[in-house]
Amino acid sequence: MQTTQRETPGFTNSRQYREYAVRHLANGVSSTPRTAQLPVPVAMDRALDAILTDVDGNDYIDYTMGYGPLILGHNPPEVVAALKAEIDKGFRTASVHRGEGRLAELIAETVPCGEISSFVSTGTEAVQLALRIARAATGRTRIIKFRANYHGWFDSVHVANAPGNDGPGSGGQDPKASENITVVDWGDAAALEKVISSDYAAVILEAAAVNAGCFAPPEGFLQAVRDLTRKHGVVLIFDEVITGYRLALGGAQEMFGVTPDIAVLGKAIGAGMPISAVTGSRAVMEALVDGRVMHRGTFNGNPLSVSAAIACVERLQRDGAEIYPRMTAQAAAIQAHINAEAAALDLDVCANGVGSAVQIFTGVRQMANIADLAKADRSRIVRLTEMLMMNGLMPLPRGLMYLSAAHTDGDIEATMHALSKGLHAYATL
Numbered sequence: 001m002q003t004t005q006r007e008t009p010g011f012t013n014s015r016q017y018r019e020y021a022v023r024h025l026a027n028g029v030s031s032t033p034r035t036a037q038l039p040v041p042v043a044m045d046r047a048l049d050a051i052l053t054d055v056d057g058n059d060y061i062d063y064t065m066g067y068g069p070l071i072l073g074h075n076p077p078e079v080v081a082a083l084k085a086e087i088d089k090g091f092r093t094a095s096v097h098r099g100e101g102r103l104a105e106l107i108a109e110t111v112p113c114g115e116i117s118s119f120v121s122t123g124t125e126a127v128q129l130a131l132r133i134a135r136a137a138t139g140r141t142r143i144i145k146f147r148a149n150y151h152g153w154f155d156s157v158h159v160a161n162a163p164g165n166d167g168p169g170s171g172g173q174d175p176k177a178s179e180n181i182t183v184v185d186w187g188d189a190a191a192l193e194k195v196i197s198s199d200y201a202a203v204i205l206e207a208a209a210v211n212a213g214c215f216a217p218p219e220g221f222l223q224a225v226r227d228l229t230r231k232h233g234v235v236l237i238f239d240e241v242i243t244g245y246r247l248a249l250g251g252a253q254e255m256f257g258v259t260p261d262i263a264v265l266g267k268a269i270g271a272g273m274p275i276s277a278v279t280g281s282r283a284v285m286e287a288l289v290d291g292r293v294m295h296r297g298t299f300n301g302n303p304l305s306v307s308a309a310i311a312c313v314e315r316l317q318r319d320g321a322e323i324y325p326r327m328t329a330q331a332a333a334i335q336a337h338i339n340a341e342a343a344a345l346d347l348d349v350c351a352n353g354v355g356s357a358v359q360i361f362t363g364v365r366q367m368a369n370i371a372d373l374a375k376a377d378r379s380r381i382v383r384l385t386e387m388l389m390m391n392g393l394m395p396l397p398r399g400l401m402y403l404s405a406a407h408t409d410g411d412i413e414a415t416m417h418a419l420s421k422g423l424h425a426y427a428t429l
């Protein structure tokens, strides 16, 4: 689908909506980062394939992709059909149903570590379940996490998310809840080796650090983490909430050839419906199977989300050999274009990428590795993404861009023009 081009997008209806929403809806949004968008958090009216349309009738080539989940684009026909069929059978929330077993089987077929699975609704919940399983399996409490890796917003792990702050990421967090977390630099196997011991239950990490800025793991890092966790009997958890079904059918573990004990899946598995999973080896998941770990949730494995996930994974299983290389090539072309244009315009802007995700940085001309993260100017990126939005692209306000199976060659061609125009506009600010 092509976008409707317009000279200057107006946001009258988005502004009016915001004035109305803030009267009773906290900050006018349901998740804090959504307020970051300039010139106003844009209210969306509808979407199809790779195109989002806002309440003022402006079209955008969407690169938020629902903050990651929409791996097949907006309204993929097979997912819509599965949902419609499921609705006609009644919601059956909180019932045992045949879809759950089928989805677990599909995960076992596609994700290297995915022998036994269990479902929840969000990535945040799934991380908590994974940590509980690791603690029950080992009889230990302490956890190692890495700087600038994000594992959801619950107090026990919502620390060390931004450069220069190893503490809580939000006001109101209980500092005691994260007392059992040790923080280490991501990508630094020697630093991990110094702290890891048989006191720890788990090491959790984003195998590819997408939240930090789309960093692929340094050569040998994941294997070193695998070897160290094995040596000390520590459960290795890959948080694949973003990377699962996005970087490859088997996620980061397939792409980088290192298999964890447990993976946390979310976002893309549900093609836009709320579902997440913990999946792992039979040996570690035994703590959940035998009842040592209590796992609860009214909406866990609900038939609607599960039907969407089955349709999504079956499609990726069928067409992944074509979809993944295409998305990766499109992302690489976007990254290269941003870097070339930024160099031509002599701008402090650069782009990183891993698989089908691209991160734009402002304030730096190069982001050689995650150690350089503090050099980026996080306040300027929202101005750049504003300029891209004014030219018909919709990245996340923080500069992250996700491809999907629905992005056509025509969308990418239009994106290249819009990137050039947006970067020129940014240069004149």
Ligand SMILES: Cc1ncc(COP(=O)(O)O)c(C=O)c1O
Residues within 6 Å of the ligand: 121, 122, 123, 124, 125, 127, 150, 151, 152, 153, 206, 211, 239, 240, 241, 242, 266, 267
């Ligand atoms: C790597 C990672 N883990 C966990 C989460 C939390 O997932 P959710 O937002 O579904 O709770 C996210 C969300 O962005 C994430 O990127």
